[in-house]
Amino acid sequence: MLRWDRNRGLDPRTDYEQIYRNLSQYDFPWDFNQSLSFALFRTYAVPSIGRLLFESRGFEDTQKRYDDTALLLERPLVEGFDSADGKAAMRRINQMHRAYDISNDDMLYVLATFVVVPKRWIDDYGWRKMTYDEVTATVHYYRKLGRHMNIKDMPETYEEFADLMDAYEAEHFAYDEGGRHVADLTLELLTTFYPKPARPAVQLFSRALMDEPLLTAFDYQRPSALVRRLSLGAMAARAAFLRLMPPRLRAKDFESSSRMKTYRAGEIETERLGTFPGGCPVPHTAVAGASSADGAVEASTSAATVTS
Template structure:
């Protein structure tokens, strides 16, 4: 089935695609549904949410410290950001069975195998991919997700997690939420490495449109206002004032009102075309993205390591 944007009169029906997606089966059509959500219905929201999800991973010391030790997110922040997004986008754009999709997953798994990463940490990161965008759209999207879309989102990342060799993946989107909340309650904490990676990512985010149109201090304050207090506390950031939080919330809600009245998107958003992706102006080969350490640069401590990651 092809996801379309038929017209009603001279203007596409803003909610037609929602109804069309609701008629699909999230058990078998989850790739098609999630591709439509990311590329057509909520492209900006999901991209922003996945970017903000990075900060949650930094607040888990075992993850933030590892990322700091590799130097990738502090010394080559733009490239690391681009590589992460492009690898994931290649899987989504092509599917799990396509040669390019398989190459992207292989590249991701090769990188993960170079480091001592526990199954629990990989599973938590997978949870952020599901939960943070769902909660973002619930709060700031131009419309809310349907139940079919939530189920499809969870099923898409369940399949991705299986290809990554992650064990004990949550079954439902609610299970993903419960696991994320429980993991953060137990593991969130301050680590200098995690804070350094967060600072580097925050600095990069202030250069993305439309943040780059405002003074950096203002953009930084806006971005921090989007983070919840447990996350801010774990990263050691000061809590933004209530007026700043209210202003950031109001700006995103106002955007949702505007988007709700815009023409329906008919051409899928491509991350490669995003102005935030800057490392490969002449294109890229997914097989060459990421890092290629000859040996693991981080000592292995014998934790419950993911055999595929």
């Protein structure tokens, strides 16, 4: 079986959950993890989002916040929106958002980044491009997620999502101390996934893959032209290497990833994930091996990892 045949014959209008699962867990697991993290990272450059995250103190414990967010988004993907865990995850996501005054426009923008950023990332760095049907399935998948979150006025096509995201960023990207602090904590978390000697390079690689509006919004120093060329070269070399590899036969999920450090795989209770601004109704016991973290979703824009 050729790697790009996995979704052949599936209908993007009805089989979109399966198509998206194949993309994110078999064909592009590393790329989807990186690009979705990067998508969330972009949202911190919108002051109404970055400042809220800072003021709500949701980024004081970064590793746990990263783990909780990834696990909550993965539950509907792996188990299905209508499964017990899928429903529990959506309840938790909605409970957390309802605790704050978040505009539909901001929610819609974040949803748009989930649709657009991974497609652009894979176009630039993936071992192949996504097919038209795969892009269409992605739109259907996130429109379903948006319906579960009661997001209004969602676009119907990828092009409309892309136009919405670009226009929102052009209008709203701006420097904010709170958003910059959240971004810094996120990049700091990213470095912890690599050996200490590599961490300065991880930071540099991350900034080398950021576009000019994002660097300006965070007031980050621009990497040199040489660093950018080396970063893009590393990503191109990785893509070329992966084209020669056989298809992945086992799903790669976040729960079994070495980057998930707060919980033991297989012992996670979806109802206890996330933050409880009004106080958690469920009694908590200490989780063995848990980090002291409750903070950011990783913006792992790094090219430092060269294999999937």
